[in-house]
């Protein structure tokens with residue numbers, strides 16, 4: 185039997201069933217063409233379905249985490265003739281502040297913000313939002329009364345119930361490192377290696393355990409948060 189007829193037998197035999205290889209199936213006009221143009225046989229369809237099922241289960245596991253999404257603004261200002269001020273946070277007035285290059289300073293709020301749809305939220309700074317931050321800093325530093333608005337932007341905080349990161353294995357082989365609640369940038373160098381150790385399973389730092397999301401079910405939330413403005417920057 186030649187190679188081609190062997191393949192044809194393989195592809196069409198009732199005994200052997202449909203060919204496993206979609207390319208071979210396509211040669212012999214078998215299988216169905218998917219919207220992406222691939223030929224799909226009963227065999228490969230099972231595999232694809234299994235992958236989607238797996239992705240869907242993973243997504244459900246991740247979606248069960250108690251994380252919310254808040255929109256947070258950043259506003260920039262020119263000094264307006266005032267002497268530059270150092271970076272600071274003002275808890276009573278509810279803002280953080282730092283110089284941005286030589287010409288500008290930037291500010292953001294220290295309080296919680298409403299939840300938003302992460303796929304549909306205003307990414308620009310509204311005039312009233314910039315004005316509100318300006319009022320706050322002028323209460324603390326009257327010399328900034330002549331500061332000039334230079335626009336700003338808004339982005340997202342992924343927020344956990346205690347405003348601390350959520351890190352751990354949440355299902356077999358599924359690791360989460362999220363919920364950094366607006367202060368994950370400074371934590372990244374310290375946490376990066378520990379999170380990598382967790383994923384590859386090599387000698388995890390016991391200090392990471394307190395960040396596992398099971399702390400919310402077990403009512404062992406960490407003692408920190410923006411609620412009472414205990415996190416700055």
Ligand SMILES: Cc1cc2nc3c(=O)[nH]c(=O)nc-3n(C[C@H](O)[C@H](O)[C@H](O)COP(=O)(O)OP(=O)(O)OC[C@H]3O[C@@H](n4cnc5c(N)ncnc54)[C@H](O)[C@@H]3O)c2cc1C
Pocket residue numbers: 256257258292338339340341361362364365366367368369370371417
């Ligand atoms: C306005 C604002 C101010 C902040 N100020 C501070 C601060 O002062 N100090 C501080 O420590 N932290 C601050 N943060 C928080 C800090 O930026 C975050 O905690 C940190 O960036 C989180 O890091 P990450 O790597 O977990 O996520 P990210 O930095 O969000 O990185 C995730 C990356 O994944 C990409 N991505 C997403 N989905 C997909 C996909 N499906 N496929 C491929 N890529 C994808 C994204 O594009 C992104 O590049 C601030 C955040 C905001 C919004």
